[in-house]
Amino acid sequence: xxxxxxxxxxxxxxxxxxDTPDVKTFRVxxxxxxxxxxxxxxxxxxxxxxxxxxxMFSITSSPTNTEYMEFSIKKCGCVTEVIHSLEPGxxxxxxxxxxxxxxxxxxxxxxxxxxxxxxxGLAPLRxxxxxxxxxxxxxxxxxxxxxxxxxxxxxxxxxxKNEWIxxxxxxxxxxxxxxxxxWDGHVGFVPAYVKELGLDPTMTAVxxxxxxxxxxxxxxxxxxxxxxxxxxxxxxxxxxxxxxKCGRCNVGDKFVCKDGPVFRMDELDELPPEY
Amino acid sequence: xxxxxxxxxxxxxxxxxxxxxxxxxxxxxxEVNYGKFDENAxxxxxxxxxxxxxxxxxxxxxxxxxxxxxxxxxxxxEDIRKQPEPFVIFGVRGCDYRSFxxxxxxxxxxxxxxxxxxxxxxATIVTLACNKPETSCFCKAFGIDAAEPQGDATxxxxxxxxxxxxxxxxxxxxxxxVGEFSQPDDGKAVEELKKTTREITAKxxxxxxxxxxxxxxxxxxxxxxxxxxxxxxxCLGCGTCTFVCPTCQCxxxxxxxxxTGVNRFRCWDSCMYSDFTQMAAANSRTTQMQRYRQRFMxxxxxxxxxxxxxxxxxxxxxxxxxxxxxxNILKVIKxxxxxxxx
Numbered sequence: 145x146x147x148x149x150x151x152x153x154x155x156x157x158x159x160x161x162x163d164t165p166d167v168k169t170f171r172v173x174x175x176x177x178x179x180x181x182x183x184x185x186x187x188x189x190x191x192x193x194x195x196x197x198x199x200m201f202s203i204t205s206s207p208t209n210t211e212y213m214e215f216s217i218k219k220c221g222c223v224t225e226v227i228h229s230l231e232p233g234x235x236x237x238x239x240x241x242x243x244x245x246x247x248x249x250x251x252x253x254x255x256x257x258x259x260x261x262x263x264x265g266l267a268p269l270r271x272x273x274x275x276x277x278x279x280x281x282x283x284x285x286x287x288x289x290x291x292x293x294x295x296x297x298x299x300x301x302x303x304x305k306n307e308w309i310x311x312x313x314x315x316x317x318x319x320x321x322x323x324x325x326x327w328d329g330h331v332g333f334v335p336a337y338v339k340e341l342g343l344d345p346t347m348t349a350v351x352x353x354x355x356x357x358x359x360x361x362x363x364x365x366x367x368x369x370x371x372x373x374x375x376x377x378x379x380x381x382x383x384x385x386x387x388x389k390c391g392r393c394n395v396g397d398k399f400v401c402k403d404g405p406v407f408r409m410d411e412l413d414e415l416p417p418e419y
Numbered sequence: 420x421x422x423x424x425x426x427x428x429x430x431x432x433x434x435x436x437x438x439x440x441x442x443x444x445x446x447x448x449x450e451v452n453y454g455k456f457d458e459n460a461x462x463x464x465x466x467x468x469x470x471x472x473x474x475x476x477x478x479x480x481x482x483x484x485x486x487x488x489x490x491x492x493x494x495x496x497e498d499i500r501k502q503p504e505p506f507v508i509f510g511v512r513g514c515d516y517r518s519f520x521x522x523x524x525x526x527x528x529x530x531x532x533x534x535x536x537x538x539x540x541x542a543t544i545v546t547l548a549c550n551k552p553e554t555s556c557f558c559k560a561f562g563i564d565a566a567e568p569q570g571d572a573t574x575x576x577x578x579x580x581x582x583x584x585x586x587x588x589x590x591x592x593x594x595x596x597v598g599e600f601s602q603p604d605d606g607k608a609v610e611e612l613k614k615t616t617r618e619i620t621a622k623x624x625x626x627x628x629x630x631x632x633x634x635x636x637x638x639x640x641x642x643x644x645x646x647x648x649x650x651x652x653x654c655l656g657c658g659t660c661t662f663v664c665p666t667c668q669c670x671x672x673x674x675x676x677x678x679t680g681v682n683r684f685r686c687w688d689s690c691m692y693s694d695f696t697q698m699a700a701a702n703s704r705t706t707q708m709q710r711y712r713q714r715f716m717x718x719x720x721x722x723x724x725x726x727x728x729x730x731x732x733x734x735x736x737x738x739x740x741x742x743x744x745x746x747n748i749l750k751v752i753k754x755x756x757x758x759x760x761x
Contacts, residue, residue, distance in 0.1 A: 149530040151485055154494050194487035194494060195674060195681040221699025235494040237487075355701075382698050384672045384685075387530045391669030391690060394717060395703075396638060397724035416642040418703050418713075 149387050152192065152237035153180055158212065160232055163299045164292075167264055168228055169204065169216045172238060180238055183207055185248055185272035186378065186406045189240030190386050191215060193230070197223040200383045200401065203241065204267045206274035213238075216267040216299055242386040244406050246272045246350065246376060248279075255348045256284035260361055262334050262353025263292050266299045268378050268405075269352050277311055286311070287343065291319040291334040291357075295327045317341060335360035338368075345369035351377045362409060372409035379404050379412075379419045395419050420609065421594055421601040422580040428464075431600040432456055435507055438596060442476065443509040444469050453508070464510050464576060467553060468735065472665030473515040476508055477538045478522060480662075481686040484534065484672070488680040495680075500534065503541040507593065510547040513568035514558045514735035518665030519544070521733070524726045525668050543589045546570035549616055550577075555736030557625035557749065563733060566616035575609045582609050625734070625749055629756040635724035642716060646754055651711035653744040658689035660738040660747065661714065666731045669695075690714050715751045 159171035174180045183189070183203050192198030199221075205214035219228045230236070246252065257276060261269045276283050288308065292298045298318065309316050319330040319337045330337060334357050345368050351358050358377055365375060381393040381400045388402035396415040398404065412419075423431050435441045436456045445454035446461040452469045453476070454460060488495040519539075526535035546568035549556075558565055567573065572590035575582040582604055585591040594601070620626055632641070661667040671688035674681050688695060690713050696703045704710050722731035732748055739747040 148498075148533065150532070150534070151496065151498055154496065194489060194683070195676055197674070198672065224699065231492075234492045237494060237496070380698070381703055382696050384670070387532070388528075389525055389532055389668065389670075390672070390685075390688070391717075392688075392695065394690075394713070394721065396642075397635065397721045414639070416639060416716075418709065 150239070150385065152190065152239035155180055155191075155213075155236050155238040157230060157232055157234045157236060160230070163216060163301075164297045166219045167216055167297075167299050168219075169214050169300070170227070170230075171212050171214050172236070173212045175235075179210060179212055181241060183213075183241035184245030185275045186246040186268055187241035187243050188386075188401075188405060189213070189215070189238050189242065190383075191217075191227070192237045193223065193226050194237060196226045198237075198384075199223045200242070200386060202268035202271065202378070202405070204270050206271050206278060208275055208278040216264065216270070218264040240386065242401050243404055244402075246406050248272060248275055251374075252276070252348060253282055254284065256286070256344065256346065258287045258289070258343060258347040258349040260289045260334060260338060260349065260351045260353070261291075262357040263297060264299060265351075265353030265357070266290055267352075269350060270300055270303075272350065273308070277308070277314075280311070285313045285347075286315070287347065288314075288316045289319070289334060289338055289341065289343075290316070291321070291332075291337065293321050294324050295320050295329075333357070333360075335364050339364040343368060345371075347374075349375045351375065372413065375409040376406060377409065377412070378406055381419060420582055420584045420604045420606045421598075422582045422604040422608075423597060423601045424580055425578075427600045428581055429462070431597040432462065432509070433458070434600070435509075435593065435596055439504060440506040441509060442506065456509075464547065464581075465550075467549060467551065467556075468512065468737065468740075469515075470737075470741075471663060472518060472735065472737065473508060473511050474518060474522060474665050474668075476506075476542060477519065477535050478526070478668065478670075478687075481684055482534065483682050483684045485683050486677075486680055487683065500537070503538050505541050505543065507543045507545065509545045510574070511544055511568070511570060512547060512549055512735075513563045513565045514556075514733040515665050516544065516546050516568045516570055517558070517561070517563050517733045518735075521666045521722075521726075521729065521731050522668055524729070543572075543593055544570040545572045545574055545583070545590070545593065547574045547576065548612065549620075550612065552616065552620050552623060553736070554624055555739040556620070556623055557628055557734035557736065559620050559623070559626040559734070560628045560630060561730055561732060561734050564617075565620055566613040575612045577608060577612060580604075580608070582606075582612075584609075628749065628752050630719070630730065630752060632756055633719040633723070633730070633752075635720060635728075638716075638720050638724065641720055641755065642712070644755060647708055647712045650746070650751060650754060651708040654691070654707050654711045654746055655744060656691050656693065656707050656710065657743065658691045659741050659743065661689040661691055662687060663737040663741050665733055665735055665737070666718070667714075690717070711746075715748060718748065719752070 388399040393400035526532040549565040
């Protein structure tokens with residue numbers, strides 16, 4: 145955290161990768177060419193294009209990446225639309241890191257880990273998955289279940305196909321919603337696939353994706369015998385300050401920017417359903 | 420304790436105003452609000468409540484946070500913050516004084532809001548005891564003593580004198596500044612004033628309003644009460660309550676383009692507004708009932724849960740006086756407060 149919580153730093157976009165028709169991944173460094181700041185998996189940053197607006201995004205790259213940060217951003221509103229039109233060399237502003245991270249040095253340590261993502265929901269999970277890959281010995285087996293609308297909407301598919309599937313004791317299951325030419329993998333929604341796979345309920349699970357996917361996947365996991373105390377997810381609400389003061393992301397007695405975005409499912413049960 | 424006779428009061432205030440900016444209740448266009456002292460100011464220390472609260476001093480309605488210069492693909496950030504000059508706020512009532520500590524919990528908690536803190540540190544606060552609290556006042560319900568507010572110095576007014584007592588070093592310095600206009604006092608008159616105020620306060624209709632049900636452990640039970648529908652039915656979502664409220668602290672951060680770049684500013688916002696939680700693809704509170712519930716749950720349940728049981732209401736009664744639909748926190752407390760059977 146910088147001393148100045150509301151004054152951002154200047155970041156330079158050094159590379160832009162098109163992941164899917166509506167998701168691009170932006171590589172960002174400081175004006176000195178170095179990484180802007182350190183973070184932990186699951187934490188977020190406020191990114192802005194001055195004159196357009198500022199939004200909170202999860203930091204997609206792993207903290208173990210010492211050179212730069214990456215943000216996978218889906219085009220879905222007025223700020224993200226402008227961000228998608230930017231070119232390499234463009235400066236933006238970045239402040240953070242904000243929020244509570246996944247307990248990679250706590251509850252996750254030594255555990256078998258199950259990551260379930262839908263669509264752009266892979267963005268926050270990529271940070272923790274690559275962290276786990278980096279410190280592979282500290283964790284048990286890893287299972288990733290990732291689904292999207294179509295094969296063209298799978299974010300980071302190159303990294304998944306070229307790197308993740310080659311990791312030892314690391315299983316990756318991909319699925320798309322509907323059959324598609326050129327796809328010989330699984331077809332079906334994530335919640336149904338999770339139940340089909342008959343996953344080991346002693347694993348610690350992390351869910352990230354659209355609310356409807358989270359809802360039905362969680363139901364499926366509970367039926368399989370998973371405990372809410374061992375299932376994590378992230379929340380997304382409107383934010384302005386990022387430091388628990390502007391009041392916008394308040395749910396019950398929590399601020400998502402400060403107390404989240406990472407929550408355990410049993411913690412969410414304590415909150416009013418306004419997320 | 421010292422006292423300054425009313426005919427010398429203007430001179431004493433002018434003396435303070437020569438050393439630093441002095442803000443106090445001033446009548447302007449028929450309304451009394453905090454304003455800067457100058458010789459033409461129509462000072463109104465006898466007015467019980469300013470229309471707007473005193474929160475502007477530390478959390479202004481709008482403030483520029485930084486400026487951006489844009490050229491080609493490059494951005495330059497101009498940090499425009501300056502160390503504020505010391506200033507004095509004179510005549511803060513007990514309710515508004517308590518609101519500062521409620522805002523402090525939010526803005527001074529790590530990570531500290533440096534914009535807020537700089538102004539907070541620069542202020543000397545002189546409170547003023549209330550003489551005639553009115554029916555919409557219910558500060559006593561929140562443990563506030565309108566007869567003896569704190570601050571750097573405390574003032575009491577009767578028909579002849581302003582009595583002042585210093586509570587801090589800053590307060591002692593201020594009393595020294597007005598030394599030539601003052602004389603020592605034995606405090607007897609102030610004891611009488613306090614007694615009278617406490618007697619009036621004790622008889623106010625909402626001084627002992629039952630808050631017992633507003634507890635963190637009842638969060639979900641209270642959230643799910645059907646009575647929110649009925650309570651919020653007439654709410655226009657105008658946000659007047661949040662703007663006059665001394666403890667409402669929600670803000671927006673926005674930008675506008677200038678001739679040379681972009682200015683980023685923050686301004687008060689209201690959880691009563693429909694786009695407060697609007698995101699690109701979703702909105703977590705789509706009905707006025709949800710927004711209305713959020714405001715009162717935050718003040719009476721969520722905030723106390725975060726800050727050791729302290730309610731985020733000071734009973735100033737401004738929302739009671741200003742809501743165009745006559746909805747207010749008293750109605751919520753009365754309806755839900757002590758009842759166990761809803």
